[in-house]
Amino acid sequence: MATTIQVTDLNQGYGKTTVLSDINLTVTAGEILALIGPSGAGKTTLVSTIMGMLRPKSGTVRVLDTAVPNRALLAKIGYMAQTDALYTTLTARENLHFFGTMMGVPRAQQDQQMAHAAAVVNLDHDLDKAVADYSGGMKRRLSLAIALLADPPLLILDEPTVGIDPELRQQIWQELHRLADAGKTILLTTHVMEDAEEADELMMIRGGVAIAQGTPAKLLAEYQVPTIEDVFLKAGRVQDAHTRND
C-alpha cells in the first residue's frame, strides 16, 4: 500500500520548549490511525506539523510524497480542527457552500456532495438553521461534514467525536471505515478509548513521546492486558519507570 504520511525522527516544540521527541510514524493508504493521549501530550502539535502549519524543529514530514510545509498539499487534506472554524451568522448550508467553493468543489457537484456529507453527520434536517443556534455537538458534526466535502485522499480529524452521542459516533465510525475501505487515509486524535479500539493502528503519546505503537490486537498481546485503556496505563508506568532510572 502507498505511504500517505511519513514522519521521520521528528522533534517539535514552541520557542525553546520541546513538545515532541523522536516521533516516527508511517500511515498508508486505506489505514485509520488514531493518536491517543492525555491533554497536553502533543497530539495537536503533531497534527499541525503534519498539516504543515508548524515547521519541524528537526526531522522530516512527507505527505502524499511531498515534503511539508507545502501549500498545494492543503487541497488534498480534509481537515477538522479542534476548534470549530465556522461562520456562525450563516446557516450550515451556507457554510458548506462557502467551504466547498474554497476547497474547489465544482459547482455542479456541490449539492450532491453537501447532501452526502450532511447525511453522514445527521444534519440533513438542520441545514437551514443559523450555526449560532447549533449545539456544540452539531458544530462538531458540521465541521466533520466540511472536512468530507471535497472527497480528499487524506482526512485529518482533531478530536472528531467530542460532544457526539454514542449512536452518532457509531454512524460516523461506519463512514470512516467505508472511506478507508475505499482507499482514503484517516488520521485522528482522541482521548476516547472506544475510538482507539476502532482504529487500524494506534500511536499512544504521553509527554511528547510515543510510548506504544501498533495495531490494537498487537498492543493487547504485547502488554498482556484486556483493554486498550490498560495498554495505555501500563505503557505509562513503563515510561515513568524509565524516567526515574534516567
Ligand SMILES: Nc1ncnc2c1ncn2[C@@H]1O[C@H](COP(=O)(O)OP(=O)(O)OP(=O)(O)O)[C@@H](O)[C@H]1O
Ligand atoms: N502555540 C503554542 N505555544 C506554546 N506552547 C504550546 C502551543 N500550543 C501547544 N503548546 C503546548 O504544547 C504542549 C502540547 O499541546 P498540544 O495541544 O499539542 O496537546 P494535545 O495532546 O493536543 O492536548 P489536547 O488533547 O488538550 O488538545 C502543551 O504543553 C501545550 O501547552
